[in-house]
Amino acid sequence: MELTNDWYLLLSVAMFVIGAVGLLVRRNPLVMFMCVELMLNAVNITFVSLGTELNDVSGQIAVFFVLVVAAVEVVVGLALVVAINRHRADATADDISVLRG
Amino acid sequence: MSEVIVFAVAAAIVLSGAVGVVASRNPVHSALFLIQTLFGVAVLFVLQEAHFLAAVQIVVYAGAIVILFLFVIMLLGVDTADDWSVEPLAGQRPLTVIVGAALLGLGLALVVVATDTLTGAVQRGGERALDNGFTDIERIGRVLFTDYALSFEITAALLTVAVIGAVMLTRRLLRSEMLTDLETASMDLPPASPSAPDPDGSNAETLDSKQVPGR
Numbered sequence: 001m002e003l004t005n006d007w008y009l010l011l012s013v014a015m016f017v018i019g020a021v022g023l024l025v026r027r028n029p030l031v032m033f034m035c036v037e038l039m040l041n042a043v044n045i046t047f048v049s050l051g052t053e054l055n056d057v058s059g060q061i062a063v064f065f066v067l068v069v070a071a072v073e074v075v076v077g078l079a080l081v082v083a084i085n086r087h088r089a090d091a092t093a094d095d096i097s098v099l100r101g
Numbered sequence: 102m103s104e105v106i107v108f109a110v111a112a113a114i115v116l117s118g119a120v121g122v123v124a125s126r127n128p129v130h131s132a133l134f135l136i137q138t139l140f141g142v143a144v145l146f147v148l149q150e151a152h153f154l155a156a157v158q159i160v161v162y163a164g165a166i167v168i169l170f171l172f173v174i175m176l177l178g179v180d181t182a183d184d185w186s187v188e189p190l191a192g193q194r195p196l197t198v199i200v201g202a203a204l205l206g207l208g209l210a211l212v213v214v215a216t217d218t219l220t221g222a223v224q225r226g227g228e229r230a231l232d233n234g235f236t237d238i239e240r241i242g243r244v245l246f247t248d249y250a251l252s253f254e255i256t257a258a259l260l261t262v263a264v265i266g267a268v269m270l271t272r273r274l275l276r277s278e279m280l281t282d283l284e285t286a287s288m289d290l291p292p293a294s295p296s297a298p299d300p301d302g303s304n305a306e307t308l309d310s311k312q313v314p315g316r
Contacts (some may be wrong), residue, residue, distance in 0.1 A: 002105075003104045003105050003108050005216065006212060006216055007108060007112075008108075008145070008149075009212040009216065010209070010212055011112050011115065011116070011145075012208075013205065013208030013209060013211075013212060014116060014119075014205075015115060015116065015119050015138075016204070016208060017201055017204050017205045017208065018116070018119040018120060018122075018123055019119065019122075019123075020200070020201060020204055021123065021197055021198075021200075021201040022119075022122060022123030024193070024196075024197040024200060024201075025123065025193075025194065025197050026123065028128055030128050030131075030170060030173065030174060031122070031123075031125075031128055031131050033170070034122050034131050034132065034135050034170065035122065035123065037135060037162070037166065038119050038122060038135070038138065041138065041139065041142050041162075044142065044154075044158075045142060045145060048145075048146055048149050048151050048154060049149060051151075052149045052150070052151070057237075057240045057241060057244050058244065058248075060151050060153070060154055060237065060240075060241055061241060061244055061245055061249055063151075063154050064154070064157070064241070064245065065249075065252065065256065067157060067158075067161055067162070068256045068259065068260065069259070070162075070166065071161060071165065071166060071260070071263075072259055072260060072262075072263040074166050074169060074170070075169070075263045075264065075266075075267050076263050076266055076267055076270070078169060078170070078173045078267075079266065079267035079268075079270040079271050080270060081173060081177070082173060082176070082177065082270075082271055083270050083271055085177045094190070
C-alpha cells in the first residue's frame, strides 16, 4: 500500500470541515479563533502536499506566508477579545454582533 | 509501508485533536487539543520532507500562537465551561450540519475529481528537482529572498502594523474603561459636563446595560 498524495488531501478536507463546523457551532471567540487555526492548518497540509507532488518549493513558501498571516490574525483578534472583555466579561460572539462599543 | 503507518498515526493525532478543539467545553482544553493537532501536522510535514516548516510549525504555532491563546484565556479568566444547552440562534445547529456535510462533499469531490488534473501532468518517479543536493531550508531561502522578496518585505510591514494595532486596541479601551469607572463612581453628578470625555465610555455603558436576548 503506497502513501499517495490523495491521502493528505483527504485528511486536509476532513480537518478543514471540522474547523469550519466548529467555527459555526462554538460561541466563544477564543475557540472560534482556534477553529480558524485548524482551517489554516488544513490548507497548509494541502500546500505542502501539492508542493511535494508538483516538485515545486512554492508550496512551502505559501505555507510560510500563511503562518505569518495566521500569527498576525491571532495578534489582532486576541487584542480585540481583550478589548471587548474589558467592557463586558464573557462576551460571546452573539453579544458583540453589533460591532461597536 | 512505514510511511503509511506514520501517516496513519499522525492523521489520527491530527483528527482527534481537531475534534477535541471543537468539542471541548473548556477553552483551555481546546488550546491543548490544538497543540496536539499542530504537532500531528508537524509530523506530516516531516513525512513530506518539509523539515524547516515542521520546525517553524512547532516554534511559531505551538510555541507562540497557542501560548498567546492560553495567555489571553488566563488573563481574562474566561476558562469556564461553555453552556451548550441554550441555542442562541434558532436553527443554527441543523444548518451547521447541512453546511458541514456540503463542505465535506465539496472537498471530497474536489480531491477525487481534481487530483488527476492537478497533478496528473507531473512525471512521477523521475529525477526530482527538489532533491538536487539542497536541503529544504536552502531551497526555501533561495526562493524566498529572490522570487518572493517583495512579499517577504510586505510581510514585515504586516507584522509591524499588527503589533501597532494590537497595542492601540488595548490601550484606547483601557483608557475609556478608566473613564467609565470614573463616571460610575460619580453617577450622582449632573451629566454632560463641558469636560465630558469621549463617547466611548457612554457607548460602553449602553452595551453593558443592554439586555441581549437569548442569554
